[in-house]
Amino acid sequence: MSYSVIGSSVNRVGGRDRVTGRQVYSADVSVAGTLHAKLVRVPCARARIVSIDKTGALGVPGVRMVFSGEDLEPPYFRYGPVFADKPIIAIGETKYDGDPVAVVVAETVDAAEAGARAVEVQYEELPAVVTIDQALDPGMPLVQDPDTRGDSPFRDTNTLKEWRFGWGDVETASADLVIENEYSFPMISQFAMEPFAFTAAPDHDVMTIYTSIQIPTKMQKTIADLLGKPLSKVRVVAPDPGGAFGGKQHPKFEPVLAYIAEKLQRPVRLELTLAESFYAVRRTSARVRVRSGFTRDGKVAFHDVNADWLIGAYADITPRIVEKGSYAGGGPYVIPAVRILSRALLSHTTPPSAFRGFGVPQMNLAIESQLDIAAKKLNIDPMEMRLRNIPRKGQNFLPDDPACDGHWDQVIARAAENIGWNTPKESNRGRGMALGIKMSATTAASYSVVRLHADGSATLLCGTSDMGQGARTVYAQIVSEELGVPIERIHVVMGDTSTVPFDLQTTASRSTVYMGRAVYAASQDVKRQLQEASSQGSDSNEEILKSLFGKVSGEIIGVGTARAEKRDGHPLGGHTAFYELVCTAVEIEVDRETGGVTIHKLVTAGDVGKALNPQHVHMQDDGAAVMGIGHALMEHLIYDERGRLRNAGALDYRIPTTKDTPGKMVSVFVENEDGPGPYGAKGCAESGLLAIGTAIANAVADATGVRIRELPLTPETIWSALQEAGDRS
Amino acid sequence: MQSFKYARPESLPELLELLEKFRDRARLISGGTDLLVKLQHGNLAVEVVIDIKRVAELSDRVVTTNGWVSIGPRAVIGRVVRHPGIESAYPALVEAGRIVGSVQIRNRATVAGNICTASPAADTVPPLCAYDARIRLVSTEGSREVPLRSFFVGPGKTVIAPNEVLAEIRVPAPHGAMGSSFDRITRRRGVDLATINIAGVLHDNGTAVFAFGAVAPTVVVAEETSGDLCDPTVSADRVDEVLKTLLATARPISDVRSSKEYREAMLLVAARRVQRTALERLTQARGGRE
Amino acid sequence: MNEMTTVPIAVTINQTRYDVEVKAHHTLLEVLREQLHLTGTKRSCGEGECGACTVLVNGEAVNSCLVLAAEMDGAEILTIEGLERNGELSPLQQAFLDRGAVQCGFCTPGMVMAAEYLLRTTPHPTEAEIREGLSGNLCRCTGYEGIVEAVKHAGRETDS
Structure with missing residues (x-):
């Protein structure tokens, strides 16, 4: 056409x-007569709030209110996109480092800050659940009160929920090669350049919320429920976000501001710093154990997966992340038997939410690494291995779902041709490839x-x-x-x-x-x-x-x-509109002395159906690639043993700069106009990020002979692995 | 930011008077790129911030005099590294200065500030120590000179008295041929804080001076006179052996940026690289003289 | 001059003179955004690590979050709002728009100002010089490809 x-x-x-x-971004909105809010926090992961002395703060000129959990009465309003489990402010106990205990509201920012410093909080630090092992330890405290968990079968544990997916029989599946490994994917910050900024402005009977948010309608519903107003009387104004990447889907501090604004009948504004945003949202971390079987000719026979996902003290959208990430966890392949058990584990850490790729990159690291390990053992080219397993267009690969909806072999071919997969490479270099697949919207x-x-x-x-x-x-x-x-x-x-x-x-x-x-x-x-x-x-x-x-x-x-519409009985509640399919290929070099990685070339190939605006597609791919390089090489939240976040902010949480990008970055796409969107388009915003960490890990293994099963591949991680391998040999 | 007062003296006596009045309740600001971060984080509460940018006696220039190069206390890093006198004689300082923060930081931050903040990871400190820079301090009581190597007391702590101000950084001109270099290890290629940093100066007479940062509470300086590090014919094994003795004084710790073990290993890696480049430069300087 | 909690300053911003009283502890960024309502300059990290607040002070690119407004007495400041001429985008702004250097746009004002400084000091920068010159400005959307392209292109434009 x-x-x-x-x-x-x-x-x-x-x-x-x-x-x-x-x-105009959210922080640029100015409403006349606005009060300014500042959050009061305690410096530990979990604390019993003994008392909050507000006298000093209320004595600061300009301070109008010091709001805390004591000002609320049961039954407490709770909110959340899957479970309504989050109170508008900590009640009796803080549940993660940065969980606010009070909000100081004043005529100026200076007064709010002075007031926040003057609030005296007596608290008792309590033991905290910070790691996956701690969350699984029955001796550790419960993150959520069982009484708030209804009839959940897991109410007396730190497991929020469990999912089982699969088909075929992994126990009886025959394989010539079986490999079993454990992979770990870190906590990552969305790091949108625009920090959170909110204003709640009451005007007669209408509450207006100004906020940078991806789902204004859900915010509207949350605030309407909180204030007991009809939807028509809650207006959410959402200026174009300054980057979101999933981190701005669901309410953060808008509910508490709306509550205070309604009480005071004055507009109230809260602007967080970038460092404070690290306490508001992160990506779900995961530990994935997988046992995989392969036939001699390189076909995947089975995957048996146990994945533990560390979520925060409140569910937010994480149940959906775990569910969707696990469901197609076996990847874009025709596999006779798959068994996936996933658990979402509560912890006293920054509450995770969505992040570009949702739950896919976490599982991808495990499955696509396994494929490469098997390819090496079976002496099959890793690209060939993938070609032998991917479905052809129209072929079923997930039993309850739409068939393969694109020419995915073409995607692999485009990636291979652009990285020069079959050309000779310099001896000190490594190449790596990984596929990624994501289920899109189901309703x-x-x-x-x-x-x-x-x-x-x-x-x-x-x-x-x-x-x-x-x-x-x-x-x-x-x-x-x-x-x-x-x-x-x-x-x-x-x-x-x-x-x-x-x-x-x-x-x-x-x-x-x-x-x-x-x-x-x-x-x-x-x-x-x-x-x-x-x-x-x-x-x-x-x-x-x-x-x-x-x-x-x-x-x-x-x-x-x-x-x-929703499909009753379908494990995900509906059929995906399309599959987002990507092949990432890289060529890298490792400095064996320092462990530093140089990415010489990176190729992102996607099946986009139809690129309605090719430049925009390239930008999504380039941006996802560099964000993915951050995931792969440098980004991770660091908690100490007491659960305090040690690297909030741009100073010690490093994202790629202009000097950390690949020598050459290429984005190519397959267009067969076979998507469900207008003109045959498919979505393409997330694909670039799905497989990049794995592609780089595969390339590092190719370059050094050493397989690393955790991200990020910091120079220190690679150096340690090389040392260990050297010691062994 | 917590509130404070601002003062802008226009002469050295005026500045010294303010310092006498406020002592440790005052902080000086020139570039402010370290001070404002501390104040924003609430790690520091001060009563008054004294802006020294109008104090005529405190220079913002680099001046080459007989036997010395003098760096004014208000000279910003971005300009210092472009000064011909610095560029030609002190490559380690240039290499270090070029990677302090970003362009925006280097346009504002001074070498004096990088020193006075006394961060164990400050990048200009190892080269200046290796070049044996001196610091001139003045107060109402007079003036004194301190070798930079004995200027630091601990992280964030120096020998500067509350009523003193840094008036000059003096770097001795090289006696005879000299080769020097700087290197560091970071977590990423763009703007970063040093995981470890090293400067090395090799003299024609066989003396080698190495200074390492981010491996102890203050910069560590080690000197060696066997001549082996300055001799292109010496084996790599022997160089390693000498470097390891020099590095033995480092006491790295584990923190959010690196483990102790990685720092220890990277010290040697960076030291080798620094020695190699410095030796090339020394050989070149020797050749130029012949 | 004695120590003051409020400091009168005279500054020229985008060729307009402002005589204002600023709090001693307020940064240039705060005064630009909150007192003078020049909100084009963005606040992100507030600690000199991201470059979103970059402006030119007396021709030098600086992070306005790490400068006290009180220090600015007598200074000449250029912010993103001052780049257009008679409603026309500057060649650099146009290049950002044309070359796909802008996505969410939050880093853009700081990025453009850092690039403006680069081109003023190095009119025909190499790719390495561009990457060095912009390494103090973080972007989470674009992967920097379009940005580097835009600056390269704007650098070439000044040739003709």
Whole structure:
């Protein structure tokens, strides 16, 4: 198909405001008469709050309120996307380092800070659960009170929930080679450049929340439940987030601010520092034990997986992360037998939430490393090994789910050709490859409105959050393509629940597919109305609009919907809209003296269906690649034995800089226009991150002969492994 | 940030008077890139911050005089490393100065500040110690000079008295041929704090001076006079042996940046690299003279 | 001058003179954003590690979170708001837009200012010089590819 603007790299809609400093982020919102809040914390993982003396703080000029758990009465309001388990502030006990015990509210930031310093908290430090082994130790304290866990069979343990997936019989599956290993994936910070900033502003009976969030509608529901208001009286204004990566899906401190603002009937604002954001959200860490069987000719015979995922004191969205990450944990392969047991374990650490790739990279490290280990033992090329196991288009590989929906062999071929897989390499270098697959959205509810104005310009309303992925641009391209309105005459309105129609969420690389479809449908609705009004069917838009609105003005309103309903009985509650499939390949070199890794080349190949804006796809891939290099080589939260976070902030939590990127970075994609999105598009926001840590670990093994089963592969980790291997030989 | 007062003296007597008045309740600011981080973190509470940027007697320049190079207390790192007199004679200081923080930090931070913060990991300190820099301190009581090697008392602690101010950093000009180099180990390639850092100076007379950072509460300086490190014909094994004796004085610890064991191993790796480059430079300098 | 808790300063920001009283302990970043409502300059790490708050002070790129506003008396400051000329993007801003250097945009103002400084001091930078010049500015979205491309391109533009 040929299109006018679809498939072309039009400049980012909103880009001009971003290069001039005009873009308004959450922290730039200023509401008249706002009070400022500061959180009071205690420096340990878990503490019994003995007493909070507020006298000193209340004596600071300008301090209006010191709010703490004592100010609440049972039954306590609790919230959370899966379990309603999180109170708006610590009640009686803090459950992780950084868990606030009080909020000081004052006329100025200075007064709030002075007030926070003046609050005297008496507390007793209690033993804390910080590691997976501690969470599994029956002698350790329970993170959640059993009385708050209803009829959960695990209520008297630190297991939040358990999942069992699989098919075939791993016990009887025959294999020529069986290997068993344990892998560990660290806690990682989303590290969005924009730290959290919230304002709760009451105005008569409407509560407005200004916050940088991926799911404004869920925030609206949480605040409505908290304050006992109808949805119509809670307005969530969500300026485009300054990076989110999953970390801004669910409420953080908006509920406590809304509660205080409602009490005081004054706007209240809280801005966190980047370091404080480290206490608000992280990625789920995991330890994965896997026993895998292979046949002599390189076919996977079975995987038997036991995965323990360390979550925080509150569930947030982690049950879904573990569930989805585990479900397709065997990877994009046709495997006769798979058994997966996953457990989400509660702990006294920063509460994890979603992060680009959800639960996939954690499992990927284990499964894709196993494949490489087997390939080496069986003397089969690792790429060939993968080609022998992937399904062909239309072939089933997950029993209850849609068949393989793309030409995945082409993806591997593109990656191989661009890394030069079959070319000779320098002796000190290593190459590595890994595939990644992610299930996308299983349910959907996206609504969109297109307003074609009398002058032929258009306004698009939709509830996606554009956090850098470029949703505004792609939607404007769709409207432009369908209605012939130039991009610069289209205004895209997002991020205000009082204005834009409902959208379920901006997650799971879904927006191009689902909201894209809703925008497409709304455009078609406008088109249909134009056609109905057209006298001969050949009139231009301008002529039709003139005939319609020449005497009495008006506009054409198109409405579009894209829904996917729940499937009862399906383990994930529904079929994925598409598979996000990636092949990452790298060529690296290891400095054997220091353990430092140099990445000479990195290739990301994805199956995107149709790249609606190729430049945006490349940007997603490049960005995910460098973020993935951070995961692979340097990033991890460090807790001490008492559960105190030792490297919150940019100083000792290192992310890649301009000097830590690969010598050459290539992003290529396969386009067969076979996706469920408009023009055959699939989502592609997360794929670049899925397999990169594993690809690099595989390359390190290729270069050094030493297999490392944990991330990050810091120079020190690699050096230690090389030392150990040297000692052994 | 917790509140404090601000003062901006315009002369040295005025500055010294303020210091006499506030003593350790005052902190001096020039670049402020370390001070403001401490104040933002709430690790430090002060009554007054004294801005020294208008004190005419405190120079922001590098001046080459007979037998010395003088670095003014307000000279920012970014300019110091571009000074021809520094570039030509003190490559280890240039290599260290070029990787202190980011461009933005180096545009603001002074060499004097990097010294006075007394961080065990400060990058300009090992080269300056290896070059045997002296620090001139002034107070209302007069002036004194301290070798940089005995300037540090502990992390964040120096011999500067509460009423004193650093007035000059003096680096001796090389006597005869000299080769020097700096290297460090970091967690990533871009802007980082040193896991360990090392400067080495090799003199024509066979004396080798090495200084290591981030491996003890203060910088460690070790000197060796066998001549083996300055001799291109000496075997790699012998060089290793000598370097290991030099490094024996280091007392690294484990922290959030590295384990003790890794630091120990990297000291030797970096020391080898520094010795190799310094020796190349020494040989070049010797050749130039012949 | 005696020690003061509030300091009167005269600064020129984007060619406009401001006479303001600032708190002794307030940073340039705080005064720009909260007192003067120039919110284009972003606050992220607040400890000089991310570069989001980069502005030019007397022609030098600095982290405005690590500068006291009181120190700025008499200074000339350029922020992201001062780069446009008569509503036209500067060539560097245009290159950021065209070359895919912008995603969420939160690091962009600081990144553009650091690049502006680089191009003023090194008009035709090599890729290595660009990567060094921008290594104090973190970006979590782009992988830096588009940013480096944009600066390269803007550097070439100044040739003609």
